[in-house]
Amino acid sequence: MSQGVIEFWQTMYRNKKAFSGMIILALFIFMAVFGPMLATLDMTVNFEGRYESPSFAHWLGTDYGGRDTFLQLVYGSRDVLQIGLFAAMFTLVLGFVIGAVSGFAGGKTDTVLMFITNLFLTVPSFPVLMIVAALVQIKNPIMFSFILAAWSWAPLARAVRSQLLSLKNREFIIACRIMGLKTPYILFREILPNLTPYLAINFIMAAQGAIVASVGLMMLGLAPYSPTNWGMMIQLAVQNTGGIFNPKGYIYLVSPIMCLGLFQMACIFFSNGLEEALNPRLRT
Amino acid sequence: MNLLSRHKRISSLCLSALLPALMIVSGCGSSAPDLVDRLNAGNVQDMRQPIPDAQIMYNKDKIFRILGGWPKPPLYQGNPFGSGGIGDNNTRYMYEGLFYFIRSMNNVYNRLAESSEDNELTTTVHLQRNVKWHDGEPFTSKDVWAYYRLNNGAEVTKYLTSIDTPDDYTVVFHWRNPAPYPELRKLLLAQDLQGEIPYHLYKKYVDKADALLKEAKPLTDKSKDGPFNLDITDDLSKQMALNWNEFTRSGPATPVGTGPYKFEKVTTTDMLLDKNEDYWRPDAVHFDKIWIKNVPELSAQYALVKAGKLDWYDGTPPKDILDSLLKQNKDILHYRMYDPASVGLMYNIRNKPFDNVKFRQAMTYVLDKTKLREIGNYYGQEYPKISMTGIMPSSLDKEVDASVLNQMTDYTTNLEKAAQLLNEIGWKKGSDGNWRDPNGKVPSFIIGAPNNWAPGVNSAQIAAEQFTKFGIPTKLKAVDSTIYFANADKGQYDMSMDWVDISWGFQNAWSSMRVLFWQGTKTKVGFPNVKKKDANGNEVDTGKLDLKLKGIDGKVYDIDQEMKRYPYVQDEQERRELIANLAWIANENCWGVNFFQNATGAWLNTKTMSGDFPMMDQIVPYNRDMPIATDPEEQLAITHLNHGFNSSYMPEEYWPR
Structure with missing residues (x-):
């Protein structure tokens, strides 16, 4: 194992927040990958068994249709993580490439790319998504993630451009230019490593943003309705329990909120550690 | 200084101990007996008739508080036919018609009509004489004439030849020959609010429309x-x-009508209506103001009901929420009633394999309607035997003879039958549990539903799960309602959710069949239309239904012609046979599934409002959660409390308390 990797893990281990975040994320990934293999979710309605309290048979009780809440969370985690990770990846690639090219190239390229970026920042997403919903049929999580990313890359592109404007005049970049190295090489081999901590944090934030936004797209009809998606579970819980008006449904209502909260908290903790591990200036 | 601060501390301690005690004591003192207490004590005077102002205890300002929606200012305008209208439910407080009807029960009452009489080809309506528009002008027969000359797309005009106004207070409707049967004539007139187009305000447009109509030649083609x-x-x-x-x-x-309330002001969230002091039935109006709140979020609406901030609320939430609200606010009284509408799914016959009746029937056999109803609307009523008949299921027994009902295919859940039908059309079940079409492909279907319609979305999700479990992978798309209906009409989904077996206007079997064969269900199912060639030889869709199908007697019927024939059939038995035949055709062709007939409710805040509540002897035993009435008189009384089933306003039904 290289020295860098060892140092990375040591930093992560020393940072208690980051370590706990990493453990929680690992648990969620384990849940998403292996959970559905270990237990079967039966979504058949059992109305008499609705809103049951937690028990050995139903760890987090049951929902408004008598279905197991915990198993819904387990099955939903695959959906949630898939959408979150793909959307974050697309956001990152789009945001970095557009921001970096814009900042590095400057001139007309910068003007055009920033015009497009500003357009995406200012055009309200709702009416555009309505049109997209009428035109596009989402058939897989990748396409779903791409549409989510289409409205989240712009702030990142602007931020990357700003970072790049400061980096490109540093001595080591000027040296690269004098040496005649090509732009893609400079961007990906010299600049990208300097932006890694920033991008890593954005990756995590984009993932959690996409999970929340995915519910909105489902409710627009852009994507098929997934009742085990955590965000959708919250929506269904509020709709069927009236939020706070059905005390029997509190556990069902709180469970996906807790799960989503825990996931977001883990992401934030983990990204905090990532920054420390990847940004040499923060290491003591 | 220290002494002073110690004194201060002691006094503040005393005060803090005293304050909660005072609050509790004052709270106890002001707590009013709830509805059950009052009924147990026999304290029911204010439920018999309106009480004098001096005796009003809880609603001294005499305000009736409800929910509603309207175009937000500055878009708000006063023309009910203008863009967005004047608000969905608000029309009924400000406008009136000659008659009004109870949507679920077909009772027709006079309103601006004092009386009416039918002759063979005429209906003469005598108007109330002291009716004024909100701007003070008198309401006359010219206004009724103006309503139909300008609004000449109103359905009843198809059955009329002319409207005469022999004097200011008499309107004579001349019917085409042959004329619709007498009961239908009144229902056709009752579905309009003739007091919406004041001639003195819209003279220019009415006269122009009249002049244009005078340019038209009489119809010679009887089929048009x-x-x-x-x-x-x-x-x-x-x-x-x-x-x-x-x-x-x-x-x-701002709106100008003849109704009991005049427009006062509107904001984004609130609308205020003021009592019309010139109203022609002054004794019928007991509230001074109507305060309408615009609260779209369901949870916020429940919060208002719970807090007693609404006097009347329409709808029935999921069972556990309803139980909880009634438990938390002891002044609420909730009446349930059947809705003349069912939640259902329509197959898109433009798409394969839904063009195959056996496939549609197989899908229908898969569904367990009890589970769809439990999740969609617990208090609804499922009818497992039927697919979709075009008739409100609760009146199927009344409208269709038992001999015909017995000949209808029974679609009660039957997975073996579903499998058998699929096998018959060449489908095979794979080892993974999924069915494959004759080409060996596993299908993947989409059910579309409008996202803001909880009963539809919830039950459609269960239907999708039932289809998937049976081996036909199906997903639900809950689509934003602003685009859903256009998409569904264009056939974008394999199956679409909407109200089915419903009558939007008056309730008779032909009225709900119109929705099936001519309106919303037609477009979602995708019934074919008659095509013709234009002058350039291009094919043009006429919009006229092109559906010829075998009836119960084995003969082929042109459905469009049968539907058009109905209003003119004078013999009741012949009308029954016509309807029974169409219902049988609809059920056998299985164009959709009636999941369950909806049940809705009226919530009354009995602390601030009173009325002559029906089934009063059952309020205590049922602890204010009233069951669906079985007695027709009680059913009618409940629909009165619910504003004629949310289609009218009966100011005399409630009064402040």
Whole structure:
């Protein structure tokens, strides 16, 4: 194992927040990958068994249709993580490439790319998504993630451009230019490593943003309705329990909120550690 | 200094101990006996009749608080036909018609009509004499005439030849020959609010429309429709549309009707209506103001009900929420009633394999309607035997003879039957549990539903799960309602959710069949239309239904002709046979599934409002959660409390308390 990797893990281990975040994320990934293999979710309605309290048979009780809440969370985690990770990846690639090219190239390229970026920042997403919903049929999580990313890359592109404007005049970049190295090489081999901590944090934030936004797209009809998606579970819980008006449904209502909260908290903790591990200036 | 601060501390301690005690004591003192307490104590005077102002305890300002929606200012305008209208439910407080009807029960009452009489080809209506528009002008027969000359797309005009106004207070409707049967004539008139187009405000547009109608020639082709039996050419139609569009943009800024309440003011969240002091039935109006709140979020609506901030609320939430609200606010009284509408799914017969009746029937056999109803609307009523008949299921026994009902295919859940039908059309079940079509492909179907319709979305999700579990992978798309209906009408989904077996207007079997064969269900199912060639040889869709199917007697019927024939059939038995045949055809062809007939409710805040509550002897035993009435008189009384099933307003039904 290289020295860098060892140092990375040591930093992560020393940072208690980051370590706990990493453990929680690992648990969620384990849940998403292996959970559905270990237990079967039966979504058949059992109305008499609705809103049951937690028990050995139903760890987090049951929902408004008598279905197991915990198993819904387990099955939903695959959906949630898939959408979150793909959307974050697309956001990152789009945001970095557009921001970096814009900042590095400057001139007309910068003007055009920033015009497009500003357009995406200012055009309200709702009416555009309505049109997209009428035109596009989402058939897989990748396409779903791409549409989510289409409205989240712009702030990142602007931020990357700003970072790049400061980096490109540093001595080591000027040296690269004098040496005649090509732009893609400079961007990906010299600049990208300097932006890694920033991008890593954005990756995590984009993932959690996409999970929340995915519910909105489902409710627009852009994507098929997934009742085990955590965000959708919250929506269904509020709709069927009236939020706070059905005390029997509190556990069902709180469970996906807790799960989503825990996931977001883990992401934030983990990204905090990532920054420390990847940004040499923060290491003591 | 220290002493002073110690004194201060002691006094503040005393005060903090005293304050909660005072609050508790004052709270106890002001707590009023709840509805059950009052009924147990026999304290029911204010439930028999309105009480004098001096005795009003909880609603001294005499305000009736409800929910509603309207175009937000500055878009708000006073023309009910203008863009967005004047608000969905608000029309009924400010406008009136000659008659009004109870949507679920077909009772028709006089309103602006004092009386009416039918002759063979005429209906003469005598108007109330002391009716004034909100701007003080008298309401006369000219206004009724103006309503139909301008709004000549109103359905009843297809059955009329002319409208005469022999004097200011008499209107004579002349029917085409043959005329619709007498009961239908009144229902056709009762579905309009004739007091919506004051002639003195819209003279310019009414006279223009009248002049255009006078240019039209009488219809010679009996199979065609036209207002007042006139043949409206394309050119005339364009001019009329232009005139209508100008009318809808002509204002006024605030509504002018004849109803019991006048518009006072509107904001984004609130609308205030003021009692019409010139109202022609002054004794019928007991509230001074109506305060309408615009609260779209369901949870916020429940919060208002719970807090007693609404006096009347329409709808029935999921069972556990309903139980919880009744438990938390002991002044609430909730009446349930059947809705003349069912939640259902329609197959898109434009898409394969839904064009195959056996496939549709197989899908229908898969569904367990009890589970769909439990999740969609617990208090609804499922009818497992039928697919979709075009008739409100609760009146199927009344409308269709038992001999016909017995010949209808029974679609009660039957997975073996579903498998057998699929096998018959070449489908095979794979080792993974999924069915494959004759080409070996596993299907993947989409059910579309409007996202803001909880009963539809919830039950459709269960249906998708039932299909998937059976081996036909199906997903639900809950689509934003602003685009859903256009998408569904264009056939974008394999299956679409909407109200089915419903009558939006008066309730008779033909009315709900119109929705099936001519309106919303038709477009979602995708029934074919008659096509014809235009002058250039291009194929043109006429919009006229092209559906010829075998009836119960084995003969082939043109459905469009049968539907058009119905209003003119004078013999009741013949009408019953016609309807029974169409219901049988609909059930056998299985174009959709009636999941369950909806149940809705009226919530009454008995602390601030009172009324002559029906089934009063059952309020205590049922602890204010009233069951669906079985006695027709009680059913009617409950629909009165629910504003004629949310289609009218009966100010005399409630009073402040």
